[in-house]
Amino acid sequence: EEQLVESGGDLVQPGGSLRLSCTASGFTFSSYGMNWVRQAPGKGLEWVSTVTGPGTSTYYADSVKGRFTASRDNSKNTLYLQMDSLRAEDTAVYYCAKHFYDSSVYRYAFDIWGQGTMVTVSS
Amino acid sequence: QSALTQPASVSGSPGQSITISCTGASSDVGNYNLVSWYQQHPGKAPKLMIYEGSKRPSGVSNRFSGSKSGNTASLTISGLQAEDEADYYCFSYARSRTSYVFGVGTKVTVL
Numbered sequence: 001e002e003q004l005v006e007s008g009g010d011l012v013q014p015g016g017s018l019r020l021s022c023t024a025s026g027f028t029f030s031s032y033g034m035n036w037v038r039q040a041p042g043k044g045l046e047w048v049s050t051v052t053g054p055g056t057s058t059y060y061a062d063s064v065k066g067r068f069t070a071s072r073d074n075s076k077n078t079l080y081l082q083m084d085s086l087r088a089e090d091t092a093v094y095y096c097a098k099h100f101y102d103s104s105v106y107r108y109a110f111d112i113w114g115q116g117t118m119v120t121v122s123s
Numbered sequence: 124q125s126a127l128t129q130p131a132s133v134s135g136s137p138g139q140s141i142t143i144s145c146t147g148a149s150s151d152v153g154n155y156n157l158v159s160w161y162q163q164h165p166g167k168a169p170k171l172m173i174y175e176g177s178k179r180p181s182g183v184s185n186r187f188s189g190s191k192s193g194n195t196a197s198l199t200i201s202g203l204q205a206e207d208e209a210d211y212y213c214f215s216y217a218r219s220r221t222s223y224v225f226g227v228g229t230k231v232t233v234l
Binding site: 044046047060100110 | 212224
């Protein structure tokens with residue numbers, strides 16, 4: 001069974017840092033692009049970042065660009081999100097999600113999601 | 124990247140059909156047939172329901188269907204059931220800066 005498990009969420013002060021992890025199982029992790037998506041309390045989904053399968057390319061939403069860094073360790077089947085200069089508006093549940101492929105072609109959708117990890121930025 | 128526009132809420136009675144719209148721009152919804160739809164129940168992770176505008180992943184009920192016209196994509200739920208009560212989000216590839224954008228979300232209520 002394909003599965004993603006996030007960890008690392010915590011309460012952090014504004015301006016602080018935090019690193020989230022997402023551990024994958026049940027599929028060949030290195031073959032798939034991976035993503036971070038967040039959801040502020042009571043709000044909608046927001047795409048945050050994408051990392052390609054080899055980890056050589058990363059993409060970010062404007063709201064986090066320059067503050068967040070996504071990376072992966074394919075030997076550990078783990079995706080990371082390093083979050084620096086955190087702001088109150090970064091408070092959210094952070095999900096990791098896997099690229100969806102059909103007939104070996106990426107379909108610009110995400111099919112497997114973790115359960116999410118909560119990040120709270122507050123003094 | 125501005126969020127795609129969806130109605131805040133849509134409701135229907137069991138057995139009825141409802142349609143949720145998702146309006147974007149020529150730089151996202153209008154220029155690509157790459158809209159996907161996600162269902163999210165309270166406290167749960169999103170679930171992929173439709174991809175590439177109208178295709179269903181394995182295991183998704185055929186009561187869910189998608190379409191697109193111009194800059195607007197739509198999700199139709201036929202034979203509405205109590206379990207369909209959830210939030211629904213559209214999602215699209217956006218050409219600018221190689222990114223993605225979600226819709227604001229629509230709450231579906233089964234009366």
